[in-house]
Amino acid sequence: MNNNPEMISVIIPAKDEEGAIGQVVEGVRQHLPEAEVIVVDDGSTDRTAELAREAGAKVVQHPHALGNGAAIKRGARSAEGDILVFLDGDGQHDPADIPRLLERMQAGYDMVVGARAGAKSHANSARLAANGAYNIVASIVTGHTIPDLTSGFRVARAQLFKKFLYLLPNGFSYPTTITMAFMRSGYSVDFVAIDARKREGKSHIRPIRDGLRFLVIIFKIATLYAPLKLFLPASLVFFCTGLAYYGYTFFTQARFTNMSLLLFSAAVIVFLIGLVSEQITALNYASADKK
Known part of the structure:
Protein backbone atom coordinates (compact mmCIF):
# COMPACT_ATOMS: atom_id res chain seq x y z
CA MET A 1 0.00 0.00 0.00
CA TYR A 225 15.66 15.22 -28.46
CA ALA A 226 18.60 16.80 -30.33
CA PRO A 227 18.18 17.23 -34.12
CA LEU A 228 21.82 18.18 -34.70
CA LYS A 229 22.88 14.75 -33.47
CA LEU A 230 21.09 13.36 -36.52
CA PHE A 231 21.69 16.10 -39.11
CA LEU A 232 25.33 16.87 -38.29
CA PRO A 233 26.62 13.31 -38.97
CA ALA A 234 24.55 13.23 -42.19
CA SER A 235 26.07 16.57 -43.21
CA LEU A 236 29.57 15.28 -42.49
CA VAL A 237 28.93 12.20 -44.66
CA PHE A 238 27.97 14.41 -47.62
CA PHE A 239 30.95 16.71 -47.01
CA CYS A 240 33.51 13.90 -46.71
CA THR A 241 32.07 12.15 -49.76
CA GLY A 242 32.28 15.37 -51.75
CA LEU A 243 35.83 16.00 -50.55
CA ALA A 244 36.91 12.49 -51.45
CA TYR A 245 35.29 12.70 -54.88
CA TYR A 246 36.91 16.10 -55.50
CA GLY A 247 40.30 14.64 -54.57
CA TYR A 248 39.72 11.80 -57.02
CA THR A 249 38.69 14.06 -59.92
CA PHE A 250 41.46 16.58 -59.17
CA PHE A 251 44.22 13.99 -59.40
CA THR A 252 42.71 12.04 -62.31
CA GLN A 253 41.09 14.83 -64.36
CA ALA A 254 42.51 18.03 -62.82
CA ARG A 255 39.04 19.55 -62.42
CA PHE A 256 36.24 20.30 -59.97
CA THR A 257 33.06 18.50 -61.04
CA ASN A 258 29.36 19.25 -60.62
CA MET A 259 28.99 16.13 -58.47
CA SER A 260 31.46 17.50 -55.92
CA LEU A 261 29.57 20.79 -55.89
CA LEU A 262 26.29 18.95 -55.39
CA LEU A 263 27.70 16.96 -52.45
CA PHE A 264 29.17 20.06 -50.79
CA SER A 265 25.87 21.90 -51.28
CA ALA A 266 23.95 18.99 -49.76
CA ALA A 267 26.27 19.07 -46.74
CA VAL A 268 25.59 22.76 -46.18
CA ILE A 269 21.81 22.40 -46.67
CA VAL A 270 21.52 19.41 -44.31
CA PHE A 271 23.57 21.24 -41.67
CA LEU A 272 21.37 24.34 -41.93
CA ILE A 273 18.21 22.21 -41.68
CA GLY A 274 19.67 20.73 -38.52
CA LEU A 275 20.25 24.19 -37.05
CA VAL A 276 16.68 25.26 -37.81
CA SER A 277 15.31 22.00 -36.37
CA GLU A 278 17.36 22.52 -33.21
CA GLN A 279 15.82 25.97 -32.76
CA ILE A 280 12.28 24.65 -33.35
CA THR A 281 12.86 21.87 -30.81
CA ALA A 282 14.13 24.38 -28.26
CA LEU A 283 11.05 26.55 -28.83
CA ASN A 284 8.74 23.56 -28.34
CA TYR A 285 10.22 22.76 -24.95
CA ALA A 286 10.40 26.42 -23.96
CA SER A 287 6.67 26.64 -24.72
CA ALA A 288 6.02 23.61 -22.51
CA ASP A 289 8.01 25.11 -19.64
CA LYS A 290 5.80 28.20 -19.67
CA LYS A 291 2.61 26.21 -19.18
Missing part, protein backbone atom coordinates in the same frame (compact mmCIF):
# COMPACT_ATOMS: atom_id res chain seq x y z
CA ASN A 2 1.30 3.48 -0.84
CA ASN A 3 1.51 6.05 2.00
CA ASN A 4 2.09 9.02 -0.29
CA PRO A 5 -0.24 11.89 0.83
CA GLU A 6 -0.50 13.15 -2.75
CA MET A 7 -3.55 12.05 -4.71
CA ILE A 8 -2.86 9.30 -7.23
CA SER A 9 -4.71 8.70 -10.49
CA VAL A 10 -4.26 5.41 -12.33
CA ILE A 11 -4.91 5.58 -16.08
CA ILE A 12 -5.55 2.37 -18.00
CA PRO A 13 -5.99 2.56 -21.79
CA ALA A 14 -7.96 -0.39 -23.11
CA LYS A 15 -9.41 -1.64 -26.37
CA ASP A 16 -11.31 -4.93 -26.49
CA GLU A 17 -9.72 -6.15 -23.24
CA GLU A 18 -12.71 -7.84 -21.62
CA GLY A 19 -10.56 -10.87 -20.79
CA ALA A 20 -8.26 -8.93 -18.46
CA ILE A 21 -9.60 -5.45 -17.63
CA GLY A 22 -11.62 -6.55 -14.61
CA GLN A 23 -8.65 -8.25 -12.97
CA VAL A 24 -6.38 -5.30 -13.77
CA VAL A 25 -8.74 -2.79 -12.13
CA GLU A 26 -9.27 -5.05 -9.12
CA GLY A 27 -5.50 -5.45 -8.75
CA VAL A 28 -4.99 -1.68 -8.83
CA ARG A 29 -7.72 -1.10 -6.24
CA GLN A 30 -6.20 -3.79 -4.02
CA HIS A 31 -2.79 -2.13 -3.94
CA LEU A 32 -3.99 1.50 -4.19
CA PRO A 33 -7.44 1.55 -2.56
CA GLU A 34 -7.53 5.35 -2.31
CA ALA A 35 -6.45 6.02 -5.90
CA GLU A 36 -8.64 7.34 -8.69
CA VAL A 37 -8.83 4.60 -11.34
CA ILE A 38 -9.66 5.69 -14.88
CA VAL A 39 -10.16 3.24 -17.74
CA VAL A 40 -10.16 4.88 -21.17
CA ASP A 41 -12.14 2.62 -23.48
CA ASP A 42 -10.74 3.29 -26.94
CA GLY A 43 -13.71 2.26 -29.06
CA SER A 44 -14.06 -1.29 -27.77
CA THR A 45 -16.64 -3.57 -29.36
CA ASP A 46 -16.80 -5.97 -26.40
CA ARG A 47 -17.68 -5.63 -22.69
CA THR A 48 -14.50 -3.79 -21.69
CA ALA A 49 -16.29 -0.66 -20.43
CA GLU A 50 -18.98 -2.64 -18.58
CA LEU A 51 -16.49 -4.88 -16.78
CA ALA A 52 -14.27 -1.94 -15.87
CA ARG A 53 -17.22 -0.15 -14.24
CA GLU A 54 -18.21 -3.30 -12.36
CA ALA A 55 -14.67 -3.53 -11.00
CA GLY A 56 -14.93 0.03 -9.66
CA ALA A 57 -13.20 2.16 -12.30
CA LYS A 58 -14.31 5.45 -13.75
CA VAL A 59 -14.75 4.81 -17.48
CA VAL A 60 -14.15 7.34 -20.24
CA GLN A 61 -15.21 6.10 -23.67
CA HIS A 62 -14.17 7.00 -27.20
CA PRO A 63 -16.97 6.46 -29.76
CA HIS A 64 -14.39 4.87 -32.07
CA ALA A 65 -10.74 3.86 -31.83
CA LEU A 66 -8.41 6.87 -31.73
CA GLY A 67 -5.21 5.11 -30.69
CA ASN A 68 -3.30 4.23 -27.53
CA GLY A 69 -1.70 7.66 -27.30
CA ALA A 70 -5.06 9.38 -27.67
CA ALA A 71 -6.41 7.25 -24.81
CA ILE A 72 -3.45 8.24 -22.63
CA LYS A 73 -4.04 11.93 -23.34
CA ARG A 74 -7.76 11.65 -22.62
CA GLY A 75 -7.04 9.88 -19.35
CA ALA A 76 -4.44 12.45 -18.28
CA ARG A 77 -6.86 15.31 -18.98
CA SER A 78 -9.57 13.58 -16.95
CA ALA A 79 -7.32 12.73 -14.00
CA GLU A 80 -7.42 14.79 -10.81
CA GLY A 81 -4.38 13.26 -9.12
CA ASP A 82 -1.01 14.86 -8.40
CA ILE A 83 0.74 11.70 -9.57
CA LEU A 84 -0.30 9.74 -12.66
CA VAL A 85 0.18 6.00 -12.99
CA PHE A 86 -0.07 4.40 -16.43
CA LEU A 87 -0.39 0.69 -17.14
CA ASP A 88 -1.88 -1.41 -19.92
CA GLY A 89 -5.28 -3.02 -19.67
CA ASP A 90 -4.19 -6.35 -21.18
CA GLY A 91 -2.82 -7.86 -17.97
CA GLN A 92 0.88 -7.61 -18.87
CA HIS A 93 1.67 -5.21 -16.05
CA ASP A 94 1.34 -6.37 -12.46
CA PRO A 95 -0.39 -3.77 -10.25
CA ALA A 96 1.71 -5.10 -7.37
CA ASP A 97 4.70 -3.31 -8.95
CA ILE A 98 3.06 0.12 -8.72
CA PRO A 99 4.13 0.75 -5.08
CA ARG A 100 7.73 0.03 -6.11
CA LEU A 101 7.58 2.71 -8.79
CA LEU A 102 5.93 5.19 -6.43
CA GLU A 103 8.52 4.48 -3.75
CA ARG A 104 11.30 5.22 -6.23
CA MET A 105 9.62 8.49 -7.16
CA GLN A 106 9.97 9.60 -3.53
CA ALA A 107 13.73 9.71 -4.10
CA GLY A 108 13.09 12.87 -6.13
CA TYR A 109 12.41 11.57 -9.63
CA ASP A 110 9.85 13.21 -11.89
CA MET A 111 9.08 10.01 -13.81
CA VAL A 112 9.77 6.36 -13.06
CA VAL A 113 9.41 3.76 -15.80
CA GLY A 114 8.82 0.05 -15.32
CA ALA A 115 11.54 -1.45 -17.52
CA ARG A 116 10.86 -4.95 -18.81
CA ALA A 117 13.65 -7.28 -17.75
CA GLY A 118 14.62 -10.38 -19.74
CA ALA A 119 13.33 -12.01 -22.91
CA LYS A 120 10.26 -13.44 -21.14
CA SER A 121 8.91 -9.93 -20.59
CA HIS A 122 8.65 -9.31 -24.35
CA ALA A 123 6.00 -10.73 -26.66
CA ASN A 124 8.50 -12.37 -29.02
CA SER A 125 12.11 -12.26 -30.19
CA ALA A 126 11.33 -9.73 -32.94
CA ARG A 127 9.82 -7.29 -30.44
CA LEU A 128 12.77 -7.86 -28.11
CA ALA A 129 15.25 -7.05 -30.91
CA ALA A 130 13.30 -3.98 -32.03
CA ASN A 131 13.02 -2.60 -28.50
CA GLY A 132 16.73 -3.25 -28.01
CA ALA A 133 17.52 -1.17 -31.10
CA TYR A 134 15.35 1.71 -29.87
CA ASN A 135 17.04 1.61 -26.47
CA ILE A 136 20.51 1.77 -28.02
CA VAL A 137 19.65 4.70 -30.28
CA ALA A 138 17.97 6.60 -27.46
CA SER A 139 20.89 5.97 -25.11
CA ILE A 140 23.36 7.30 -27.69
CA VAL A 141 21.27 10.38 -28.42
CA THR A 142 20.61 11.30 -24.78
CA GLY A 143 23.90 10.18 -23.27
CA HIS A 144 21.97 8.24 -20.61
CA THR A 145 21.35 4.51 -20.36
CA ILE A 146 17.74 3.77 -21.31
CA PRO A 147 16.84 0.11 -20.64
CA ASP A 148 13.26 0.30 -21.94
CA LEU A 149 12.14 3.20 -24.12
CA THR A 150 8.73 1.82 -25.12
CA SER A 151 7.32 0.60 -21.81
CA GLY A 152 3.76 1.78 -21.16
CA PHE A 153 4.08 1.13 -17.41
CA ARG A 154 5.18 4.28 -15.61
CA VAL A 155 4.41 6.90 -12.98
CA ALA A 156 4.89 10.64 -13.45
CA ARG A 157 4.12 13.94 -11.80
CA ALA A 158 0.84 15.13 -13.30
CA GLN A 159 1.80 18.79 -13.60
CA LEU A 160 4.86 17.92 -15.69
CA PHE A 161 3.23 15.16 -17.74
CA LYS A 162 0.37 17.39 -18.82
CA LYS A 163 2.80 19.99 -20.16
CA PHE A 164 3.75 17.63 -22.96
CA LEU A 165 0.33 16.32 -24.00
CA TYR A 166 0.44 18.39 -27.19
CA LEU A 167 3.63 16.58 -28.24
CA LEU A 168 2.24 13.07 -27.80
CA PRO A 169 1.12 11.14 -30.90
CA ASN A 170 -2.19 9.32 -30.97
CA GLY A 171 -0.56 5.98 -31.79
CA PHE A 172 1.63 3.50 -29.96
CA SER A 173 4.78 5.64 -29.71
CA TYR A 174 3.64 7.84 -26.82
CA PRO A 175 6.11 6.22 -24.31
CA THR A 176 9.04 7.14 -26.56
CA THR A 177 7.90 10.73 -26.91
CA ILE A 178 7.15 11.37 -23.24
CA THR A 179 10.40 9.78 -22.06
CA MET A 180 12.49 11.88 -24.45
CA ALA A 181 10.48 15.01 -23.65
CA PHE A 182 11.14 14.67 -19.93
CA MET A 183 14.86 14.11 -20.50
CA ARG A 184 15.14 16.94 -23.04
CA SER A 185 13.57 19.35 -20.56
CA GLY A 186 15.94 18.38 -17.77
CA TYR A 187 13.47 16.40 -15.66
CA SER A 188 14.75 13.32 -13.83
CA VAL A 189 13.75 9.89 -15.13
CA ASP A 190 14.53 6.55 -13.50
CA PHE A 191 13.93 2.93 -14.53
CA VAL A 192 12.86 0.06 -12.28
CA ALA A 193 13.14 -3.53 -13.51
CA ILE A 194 9.83 -5.40 -13.75
CA ASP A 195 8.64 -8.71 -15.14
CA ALA A 196 5.87 -8.31 -17.69
CA ARG A 197 3.37 -11.14 -18.03
CA LYS A 198 1.90 -12.60 -21.19
CA ARG A 199 -0.97 -10.45 -22.36
CA GLU A 200 -4.57 -11.66 -22.30
CA GLY A 201 -6.30 -11.63 -25.68
CA LYS A 202 -4.99 -10.58 -29.07
CA SER A 203 -2.34 -7.90 -29.54
CA HIS A 204 -3.39 -4.76 -31.44
CA ILE A 205 0.10 -4.30 -32.87
CA ARG A 206 0.50 -5.42 -36.49
CA PRO A 207 4.08 -6.54 -37.18
CA ILE A 208 4.49 -5.11 -40.70
CA ARG A 209 2.53 -1.88 -40.38
CA ASP A 210 3.70 -1.03 -36.88
CA GLY A 211 7.19 -2.38 -37.56
CA LEU A 212 7.65 0.24 -40.30
CA ARG A 213 6.09 2.84 -38.05
CA PHE A 214 8.48 2.01 -35.24
CA LEU A 215 11.43 2.35 -37.62
CA VAL A 216 10.36 5.94 -38.13
CA ILE A 217 10.38 6.33 -34.35
CA ILE A 218 14.14 5.76 -34.35
CA PHE A 219 14.58 8.91 -36.43
CA LYS A 220 11.98 10.77 -34.41
CA ILE A 221 13.97 10.02 -31.26
CA ALA A 222 16.91 12.05 -32.51
CA THR A 223 14.83 14.88 -34.00
CA LEU A 224 12.73 15.13 -30.85
Whole structure:
Protein backbone atom coordinates (compact mmCIF):
# COMPACT_ATOMS: atom_id res chain seq x y z
CA MET A 1 0.00 0.00 0.00
CA ASN A 2 1.30 3.48 -0.84
CA ASN A 3 1.51 6.05 2.00
CA ASN A 4 2.09 9.02 -0.29
CA PRO A 5 -0.24 11.89 0.83
CA GLU A 6 -0.50 13.15 -2.75
CA MET A 7 -3.55 12.05 -4.71
CA ILE A 8 -2.86 9.30 -7.23
CA SER A 9 -4.71 8.70 -10.49
CA VAL A 10 -4.26 5.41 -12.33
CA ILE A 11 -4.91 5.58 -16.08
CA ILE A 12 -5.55 2.37 -18.00
CA PRO A 13 -5.99 2.56 -21.79
CA ALA A 14 -7.96 -0.39 -23.11
CA LYS A 15 -9.41 -1.64 -26.37
CA ASP A 16 -11.31 -4.93 -26.49
CA GLU A 17 -9.72 -6.15 -23.24
CA GLU A 18 -12.71 -7.84 -21.62
CA GLY A 19 -10.56 -10.87 -20.79
CA ALA A 20 -8.26 -8.93 -18.46
CA ILE A 21 -9.60 -5.45 -17.63
CA GLY A 22 -11.62 -6.55 -14.61
CA GLN A 23 -8.65 -8.25 -12.97
CA VAL A 24 -6.38 -5.30 -13.77
CA VAL A 25 -8.74 -2.79 -12.13
CA GLU A 26 -9.27 -5.05 -9.12
CA GLY A 27 -5.50 -5.45 -8.75
CA VAL A 28 -4.99 -1.68 -8.83
CA ARG A 29 -7.72 -1.10 -6.24
CA GLN A 30 -6.20 -3.79 -4.02
CA HIS A 31 -2.79 -2.13 -3.94
CA LEU A 32 -3.99 1.50 -4.19
CA PRO A 33 -7.44 1.55 -2.56
CA GLU A 34 -7.53 5.35 -2.31
CA ALA A 35 -6.45 6.02 -5.90
CA GLU A 36 -8.64 7.34 -8.69
CA VAL A 37 -8.83 4.60 -11.34
CA ILE A 38 -9.66 5.69 -14.88
CA VAL A 39 -10.16 3.24 -17.74
CA VAL A 40 -10.16 4.88 -21.17
CA ASP A 41 -12.14 2.62 -23.48
CA ASP A 42 -10.74 3.29 -26.94
CA GLY A 43 -13.71 2.26 -29.06
CA SER A 44 -14.06 -1.29 -27.77
CA THR A 45 -16.64 -3.57 -29.36
CA ASP A 46 -16.80 -5.97 -26.40
CA ARG A 47 -17.68 -5.63 -22.69
CA THR A 48 -14.50 -3.79 -21.69
CA ALA A 49 -16.29 -0.66 -20.43
CA GLU A 50 -18.98 -2.64 -18.58
CA LEU A 51 -16.49 -4.88 -16.78
CA ALA A 52 -14.27 -1.94 -15.87
CA ARG A 53 -17.22 -0.15 -14.24
CA GLU A 54 -18.21 -3.30 -12.36
CA ALA A 55 -14.67 -3.53 -11.00
CA GLY A 56 -14.93 0.03 -9.66
CA ALA A 57 -13.20 2.16 -12.30
CA LYS A 58 -14.31 5.45 -13.75
CA VAL A 59 -14.75 4.81 -17.48
CA VAL A 60 -14.15 7.34 -20.24
CA GLN A 61 -15.21 6.10 -23.67
CA HIS A 62 -14.17 7.00 -27.20
CA PRO A 63 -16.97 6.46 -29.76
CA HIS A 64 -14.39 4.87 -32.07
CA ALA A 65 -10.74 3.86 -31.83
CA LEU A 66 -8.41 6.87 -31.73
CA GLY A 67 -5.21 5.11 -30.69
CA ASN A 68 -3.30 4.23 -27.53
CA GLY A 69 -1.70 7.66 -27.30
CA ALA A 70 -5.06 9.38 -27.67
CA ALA A 71 -6.41 7.25 -24.81
CA ILE A 72 -3.45 8.24 -22.63
CA LYS A 73 -4.04 11.93 -23.34
CA ARG A 74 -7.76 11.65 -22.62
CA GLY A 75 -7.04 9.88 -19.35
CA ALA A 76 -4.44 12.45 -18.28
CA ARG A 77 -6.86 15.31 -18.98
CA SER A 78 -9.57 13.58 -16.95
CA ALA A 79 -7.32 12.73 -14.00
CA GLU A 80 -7.42 14.79 -10.81
CA GLY A 81 -4.38 13.26 -9.12
CA ASP A 82 -1.01 14.86 -8.40
CA ILE A 83 0.74 11.70 -9.57
CA LEU A 84 -0.30 9.74 -12.66
CA VAL A 85 0.18 6.00 -12.99
CA PHE A 86 -0.07 4.40 -16.43
CA LEU A 87 -0.39 0.69 -17.14
CA ASP A 88 -1.88 -1.41 -19.92
CA GLY A 89 -5.28 -3.02 -19.67
CA ASP A 90 -4.19 -6.35 -21.18
CA GLY A 91 -2.82 -7.86 -17.97
CA GLN A 92 0.88 -7.61 -18.87
CA HIS A 93 1.67 -5.21 -16.05
CA ASP A 94 1.34 -6.37 -12.46
CA PRO A 95 -0.39 -3.77 -10.25
CA ALA A 96 1.71 -5.10 -7.37
CA ASP A 97 4.70 -3.31 -8.95
CA ILE A 98 3.06 0.12 -8.72
CA PRO A 99 4.13 0.75 -5.08
CA ARG A 100 7.73 0.03 -6.11
CA LEU A 101 7.58 2.71 -8.79
CA LEU A 102 5.93 5.19 -6.43
CA GLU A 103 8.52 4.48 -3.75
CA ARG A 104 11.30 5.22 -6.23
CA MET A 105 9.62 8.49 -7.16
CA GLN A 106 9.97 9.60 -3.53
CA ALA A 107 13.73 9.71 -4.10
CA GLY A 108 13.09 12.87 -6.13
CA TYR A 109 12.41 11.57 -9.63
CA ASP A 110 9.85 13.21 -11.89
CA MET A 111 9.08 10.01 -13.81
CA VAL A 112 9.77 6.36 -13.06
CA VAL A 113 9.41 3.76 -15.80
CA GLY A 114 8.82 0.05 -15.32
CA ALA A 115 11.54 -1.45 -17.52
CA ARG A 116 10.86 -4.95 -18.81
CA ALA A 117 13.65 -7.28 -17.75
CA GLY A 118 14.62 -10.38 -19.74
CA ALA A 119 13.33 -12.01 -22.91
CA LYS A 120 10.26 -13.44 -21.14
CA SER A 121 8.91 -9.93 -20.59
CA HIS A 122 8.65 -9.31 -24.35
CA ALA A 123 6.00 -10.73 -26.66
CA ASN A 124 8.50 -12.37 -29.02
CA SER A 125 12.11 -12.26 -30.19
CA ALA A 126 11.33 -9.73 -32.94
CA ARG A 127 9.82 -7.29 -30.44
CA LEU A 128 12.77 -7.86 -28.11
CA ALA A 129 15.25 -7.05 -30.91
CA ALA A 130 13.30 -3.98 -32.03
CA ASN A 131 13.02 -2.60 -28.50
CA GLY A 132 16.73 -3.25 -28.01
CA ALA A 133 17.52 -1.17 -31.10
CA TYR A 134 15.35 1.71 -29.87
CA ASN A 135 17.04 1.61 -26.47
CA ILE A 136 20.51 1.77 -28.02
CA VAL A 137 19.65 4.70 -30.28
CA ALA A 138 17.97 6.60 -27.46
CA SER A 139 20.89 5.97 -25.11
CA ILE A 140 23.36 7.30 -27.69
CA VAL A 141 21.27 10.38 -28.42
CA THR A 142 20.61 11.30 -24.78
CA GLY A 143 23.90 10.18 -23.27
CA HIS A 144 21.97 8.24 -20.61
CA THR A 145 21.35 4.51 -20.36
CA ILE A 146 17.74 3.77 -21.31
CA PRO A 147 16.84 0.11 -20.64
CA ASP A 148 13.26 0.30 -21.94
CA LEU A 149 12.14 3.20 -24.12
CA THR A 150 8.73 1.82 -25.12
CA SER A 151 7.32 0.60 -21.81
CA GLY A 152 3.76 1.78 -21.16
CA PHE A 153 4.08 1.13 -17.41
CA ARG A 154 5.18 4.28 -15.61
CA VAL A 155 4.41 6.90 -12.98
CA ALA A 156 4.89 10.64 -13.45
CA ARG A 157 4.12 13.94 -11.80
CA ALA A 158 0.84 15.13 -13.30
CA GLN A 159 1.80 18.79 -13.60
CA LEU A 160 4.86 17.92 -15.69
CA PHE A 161 3.23 15.16 -17.74
CA LYS A 162 0.37 17.39 -18.82
CA LYS A 163 2.80 19.99 -20.16
CA PHE A 164 3.75 17.63 -22.96
CA LEU A 165 0.33 16.32 -24.00
CA TYR A 166 0.44 18.39 -27.19
CA LEU A 167 3.63 16.58 -28.24
CA LEU A 168 2.24 13.07 -27.80
CA PRO A 169 1.12 11.14 -30.90
CA ASN A 170 -2.19 9.32 -30.97
CA GLY A 171 -0.56 5.98 -31.79
CA PHE A 172 1.63 3.50 -29.96
CA SER A 173 4.78 5.64 -29.71
CA TYR A 174 3.64 7.84 -26.82
CA PRO A 175 6.11 6.22 -24.31
CA THR A 176 9.04 7.14 -26.56
CA THR A 177 7.90 10.73 -26.91
CA ILE A 178 7.15 11.37 -23.24
CA THR A 179 10.40 9.78 -22.06
CA MET A 180 12.49 11.88 -24.45
CA ALA A 181 10.48 15.01 -23.65
CA PHE A 182 11.14 14.67 -19.93
CA MET A 183 14.86 14.11 -20.50
CA ARG A 184 15.14 16.94 -23.04
CA SER A 185 13.57 19.35 -20.56
CA GLY A 186 15.94 18.38 -17.77
CA TYR A 187 13.47 16.40 -15.66
CA SER A 188 14.75 13.32 -13.83
CA VAL A 189 13.75 9.89 -15.13
CA ASP A 190 14.53 6.55 -13.50
CA PHE A 191 13.93 2.93 -14.53
CA VAL A 192 12.86 0.06 -12.28
CA ALA A 193 13.14 -3.53 -13.51
CA ILE A 194 9.83 -5.40 -13.75
CA ASP A 195 8.64 -8.71 -15.14
CA ALA A 196 5.87 -8.31 -17.69
CA ARG A 197 3.37 -11.14 -18.03
CA LYS A 198 1.90 -12.60 -21.19
CA ARG A 199 -0.97 -10.45 -22.36
CA GLU A 200 -4.57 -11.66 -22.30
CA GLY A 201 -6.30 -11.63 -25.68
CA LYS A 202 -4.99 -10.58 -29.07
CA SER A 203 -2.34 -7.90 -29.54
CA HIS A 204 -3.39 -4.76 -31.44
CA ILE A 205 0.10 -4.30 -32.87
CA ARG A 206 0.50 -5.42 -36.49
CA PRO A 207 4.08 -6.54 -37.18
CA ILE A 208 4.49 -5.11 -40.70
CA ARG A 209 2.53 -1.88 -40.38
CA ASP A 210 3.70 -1.03 -36.88
CA GLY A 211 7.19 -2.38 -37.56
CA LEU A 212 7.65 0.24 -40.30
CA ARG A 213 6.09 2.84 -38.05
CA PHE A 214 8.48 2.01 -35.24
CA LEU A 215 11.43 2.35 -37.62
CA VAL A 216 10.36 5.94 -38.13
CA ILE A 217 10.38 6.33 -34.35
CA ILE A 218 14.14 5.76 -34.35
CA PHE A 219 14.58 8.91 -36.43
CA LYS A 220 11.98 10.77 -34.41
CA ILE A 221 13.97 10.02 -31.26
CA ALA A 222 16.91 12.05 -32.51
CA THR A 223 14.83 14.88 -34.00
CA LEU A 224 12.73 15.13 -30.85
CA TYR A 225 15.66 15.22 -28.46
CA ALA A 226 18.60 16.80 -30.33
CA PRO A 227 18.18 17.23 -34.12
CA LEU A 228 21.82 18.18 -34.70
CA LYS A 229 22.88 14.75 -33.47
CA LEU A 230 21.09 13.36 -36.52
CA PHE A 231 21.69 16.10 -39.11
CA LEU A 232 25.33 16.87 -38.29
CA PRO A 233 26.62 13.31 -38.97
CA ALA A 234 24.55 13.23 -42.19
CA SER A 235 26.07 16.57 -43.21
CA LEU A 236 29.57 15.28 -42.49
CA VAL A 237 28.93 12.20 -44.66
CA PHE A 238 27.97 14.41 -47.62
CA PHE A 239 30.95 16.71 -47.01
CA CYS A 240 33.51 13.90 -46.71
CA THR A 241 32.07 12.15 -49.76
CA GLY A 242 32.28 15.37 -51.75
CA LEU A 243 35.83 16.00 -50.55
CA ALA A 244 36.91 12.49 -51.45
CA TYR A 245 35.29 12.70 -54.88
CA TYR A 246 36.91 16.10 -55.50
CA GLY A 247 40.30 14.64 -54.57
CA TYR A 248 39.72 11.80 -57.02
CA THR A 249 38.69 14.06 -59.92
CA PHE A 250 41.46 16.58 -59.17
CA PHE A 251 44.22 13.99 -59.40
CA THR A 252 42.71 12.04 -62.31
CA GLN A 253 41.09 14.83 -64.36
CA ALA A 254 42.51 18.03 -62.82
CA ARG A 255 39.04 19.55 -62.42
CA PHE A 256 36.24 20.30 -59.97
CA THR A 257 33.06 18.50 -61.04
CA ASN A 258 29.36 19.25 -60.62
CA MET A 259 28.99 16.13 -58.47
CA SER A 260 31.46 17.50 -55.92
CA LEU A 261 29.57 20.79 -55.89
CA LEU A 262 26.29 18.95 -55.39
CA LEU A 263 27.70 16.96 -52.45
CA PHE A 264 29.17 20.06 -50.79
CA SER A 265 25.87 21.90 -51.28
CA ALA A 266 23.95 18.99 -49.76
CA ALA A 267 26.27 19.07 -46.74
CA VAL A 268 25.59 22.76 -46.18
CA ILE A 269 21.81 22.40 -46.67
CA VAL A 270 21.52 19.41 -44.31
CA PHE A 271 23.57 21.24 -41.67
CA LEU A 272 21.37 24.34 -41.93
CA ILE A 273 18.21 22.21 -41.68
CA GLY A 274 19.67 20.73 -38.52
CA LEU A 275 20.25 24.19 -37.05
CA VAL A 276 16.68 25.26 -37.81
CA SER A 277 15.31 22.00 -36.37
CA GLU A 278 17.36 22.52 -33.21
CA GLN A 279 15.82 25.97 -32.76
CA ILE A 280 12.28 24.65 -33.35
CA THR A 281 12.86 21.87 -30.81
CA ALA A 282 14.13 24.38 -28.26
CA LEU A 283 11.05 26.55 -28.83
CA ASN A 284 8.74 23.56 -28.34
CA TYR A 285 10.22 22.76 -24.95
CA ALA A 286 10.40 26.42 -23.96
CA SER A 287 6.67 26.64 -24.72
CA ALA A 288 6.02 23.61 -22.51
CA ASP A 289 8.01 25.11 -19.64
CA LYS A 290 5.80 28.20 -19.67
CA LYS A 291 2.61 26.21 -19.18
